[in-house]
């Protein structure tokens with residue numbers, strides 16, 4: 001690991017003031033410290049933001065709850081208000097990593113965790129995300145775990161977060177503090193980006209900006225929800241494919257659907273067309289299958305990850321079925 | 329005679345069963361090489377046999393500042409590490425992980441380094457009551473925190489019930505993952521008491537405190553600790569015993585002579 005100076009900020013002003021082009025905020029460290037050990041991330045300064053007072057769950061204007069950016073994933077997922085109002089979020093967050101990592105990982109850090117593309121981790125390999133212009137090792141290499149939607153020739157990586165998938169289904173905005181002391185709100189669907197010709201940029205956060213909160217839309221899927229995570233072993237592994245499904249059913253008809261996929265794109269992949277299709281329909285297998293077909297129609301897989309298309313369809317149907325059949 | 333002395337005597341007298349002799353012969357270990365091998369075996373096995381004689385006081389006395397071999401540090405940080413109810417002021421390179429500080433500076437080598445990347449759980453310690461990975465925790469961030477390692481679980485010369493259960497149920501083979509497994513299990517007892525959910529919990533909306541965890545729940549919740557030897561069945565059994573407060577019986581049994589004969593002739 002390269003040398004860095006360590007400072008601990010006690011308020012946001014201190015943190016923002018200390019930040020430079022080459023510094024990084026340190027939250028749980030579960031992604032950053034790992035990548036620093038791999039020599040992938042090379043900050044010359046770490047600004048510890050764990051003492052900042054963004055560790056609460058509060059009500060917001062949208063009629064939903066807001067998550068403090070420095071609250072741990074474990075405390076968030078197991079907060080009684082989150083469990084009862086946003087069980088889909090709890091379930092997705094609890095499927096991630098391990099109990100130890102969830103105790104350390106923060107909500108802000110989770111949003112910003114970087115891809116698990118093996119070429120990104122291996123500094124002797126080409127990777128445009130790590131080293132712009134060096135080429136994409138995965139494009140013609142081992143890409144069974146890579147994207148089937150929204151990629152470019154520059155990068156075909158996927159976003160690895162489970163929390164992100166649930167947030168895309170539920171709807172949220174991210175509040176960030178800018179260096180000049182003002183703040184701004186970013187729609188969650190605009191927070192992460194597609195790689196395009198700037199694969200080094202995972203999201204739309206600007207240099208030095210500090211995430212302080214995630215504001216959730218009002219709870220709509222507290223009765224019918226399911227987070228299906230398909231992986232190579234049944235726990236402590238990243239998703240091959242995951243589906244967050246939330247349904248609101250009124251008088252036997254779907255009033256609202258929240259549907260998003262993980263493991264398929266550079267950002268959490270919101271299935272807007274399928275969501276719209278489901279509204280007004282009676283929840284049953286044929287409708288779920290039609291929604292899944294619609295969702296996967298534009299998939300452009302590679303030879304090695306073709307399996308994700310069929311797996312994705314089945315996963316959508318299963319997640320919707322589990323969500324619907326859950327006893328409210 | 330103490331168990332441990334008995335064990336030493338067995339090993340030194342070369343007092344082996346026919347099967348054991350066969351194994352050693354097959355490995356080509358005779359005479360002096362056999363005795364050398366046995367001594368090595370005994371050293372490894374001893375640490376397990378001896379665990380019941382270890383107390384936190386003995387461990388505590390091993391916690392010391394090791395001599396510093398670096399004279400100047402590039403990015404020096406000072407941190408008072410509170411480990412197992414003792415406080416040690418340390419001067420460290422800012423890059424030092426909590427794991428390395430424990431092992432290399434405080435000689436608390438109970439906590440193990442497996443992968444050093446958050447993927448195995450061998451380095452699990454308890455920080456402010458919660459299980460954490462010491463390999464991904466920078467020591468610099470630990471000022472003011474209460475750290476408990478496997479060496480700090482025993483109290484007043486008595487092993488923690490989880491340690492006793494691991495010994496009783498053979499919750500290990502090589503023992504490398506064990507300190508992490510035990511710290512993780514101890515923290516899980518609390519999580520169950522607090523009524524925390526896991527991914528496999530059926531209903532997220534209706535959870536009581538004082539959960540009784542099913543085997544599926546225990547396996548999911550301990551999945552952050554990988555055991556390369558695959559001692560999982562016994563680990564789960566050990567956890568269950570402490571969790572339920574009842575004696576747990578193994579879910580397997582040795583084959584009888586009859587069954588063995590039948591299998592051989594089949």
Ligand SMILES: Cc1cc2nc3c(=O)[nH]c(=O)nc-3n(C[C@H](O)[C@H](O)[C@H](O)COP(=O)(O)OP(=O)(O)OC[C@H]3O[C@@H](n4cnc5c(N)ncnc54)[C@H](O)[C@@H]3O)c2cc1C
Nearest residue numbers: 027028029030031032096097106108109110161162211446
């Ligand atoms: C072995 C292993 C398995 C895992 N499995 C899964 C899994 O199955 N599913 C899953 O979803 N995740 C998984 N993870 C990833 C884990 O969830 C993330 O590492 C974690 O959420 C990151 O949060 P953190 O607080 O530790 O972030 P850090 O590592 O501290 O930071 C990550 C990045 O975010 C920046 N940052 C942090 N906080 C802020 C802020 N408030 N404002 C601005 N920038 C900030 C940092 O500068 C850094 O660049 C796994 C991790 C490991 C090591």
Ligand code: SF4
Nearest residue numbers: 117119127136155156
């Ligand atoms: S897919 Fe993206 S992260 Fe992976 S090698 Fe290509 S550029 Fe790098």
Ligand code: FES
Nearest residue numbers: 442443444449463
């Ligand atoms: S050594 Fe920390 S998780 Fe493997």
Ligand code: FES
Nearest residue numbers: 501503555556557
């Ligand atoms: S006992 Fe050997 S790794 Fe678990």
